[in-house]
């Protein structure tokens with residue numbers, strides 16, 4: 031494993047000086063922070079940052095300009111798109127660049143079902159999807175489309191949190207335009223059986239969309255062997271820059287027609303207008319390629335670190351429960367650990383260890399943190415969901431960080447438990 035090029039993450043303070051921001055960086059020995067939240071985002075690969083740099087300065091021309099500078103920027107984009115396409119074994123014409131998975135999901139789902147040639151008005155998705163899918167579905171319902179939400183396998187089963195295939199099949203009707211199933215879940219790391227789901231959609235003649243945000247760079251994604259009509263991704267989950275993602279269109283056997291959601295300059299064949307971002311696209315391509323190389327070279331490193339974190343925590347804290355699929359099932363992302371504490375709320379544990387960055391089982395929406403809909407879909411009560419936390423081990427996590435985090439978390443937990451008793 032190559033190191034990130036510095037001693038762990040750097041942390042900073044941001045001040046506003048006149049009209050500019052001044053960012054003061056602290057190195058890790060000045061400010062000890064352990065980052066275990068790689069499902070929320072990942073640090074940008076330093077090699078990707080280096081490759082992006084000239085595109086902000088020397089090679090800054092608009093890639094849609096017809097002069098030499100524009101041509102150079104356009105060629106750079108073409109090469110990067112080729113890299114993305116070959117990494118997932120699809121054709122370069124299938125890649126539409128977006129601002130991230132939220133936009134890709136909206137373009138895929140809304141774009142496919144509102145196309146004037148689409149006659150079917152029923153959609154199927156899963157209870158544990160990201161809000162970037164669920165909220166689009168709710169919005170379409172308001173426009174008169176019907177949506178069926180399929181449950182996941184409940185907690186306690188080896189494949190807990192994956193989509194229930196029997197329910198999925200029975201939800202599809204002759205009116206179903208599109209089925210949307212995430213490749214891997216962002217909270218509990220459950221990996222869905224995409225090959226079976228793809229066969230099922232082929233048999234029923236409906237489009238398949240997959241939000242593969244958490245799968246890209248973490249799993250082998252080969253669109254030659256699994257046919258997916260629409261696939262969404264975002265660079266910042268595989269060590270690329272934020273604000274850049276893609277939608278793969280037409281990876282299956284069916285013809286996909288999309289109604290653009292943004293209109294304007296007609297870039298990207300009119301499917302997604304707007305000046306393309308050469309730096310973001312190059313950073314995304316380099317980061318994706320390097321993540322996949324790392325995955326192939328060292329496939330077990332991250333799961334070993336995750337297993338170490340789990341074994342240390344469960345030997346120091348009695349009664350921990352693993353949420354989601356069991357490790358042995360191989361249906362869980364290698365860096366994912368989502369666990370339930372016996373008697374302390376996840377948010378309290380997080381607040382008592384501010385130097386360790388991880389997530390609680392409640393998503394902050396508005397003022398009140400709501401219990402995670404993914405955990406309640408598994409069958410957990412609201413109280414159990416509030417006692418849950420998510421850790422995400424990543425490519426740049428070191429064993430020393432896992433050991434130090436486990437020690438601090440156990441100590442903080444026992445202090446909280448004493449206060450409670």
Ligand SMILES: Cc1ncc(COP(=O)(O)O)c(C=O)c1O
Nearest residue numbers: 130131132160162216241243264
């Ligand atoms: C599964 C999943 N889908 C979609 C998104 C949204 O990605 P972005 O914020 O890059 O648009 C995320 C990010 O948290 C995610 O984990």
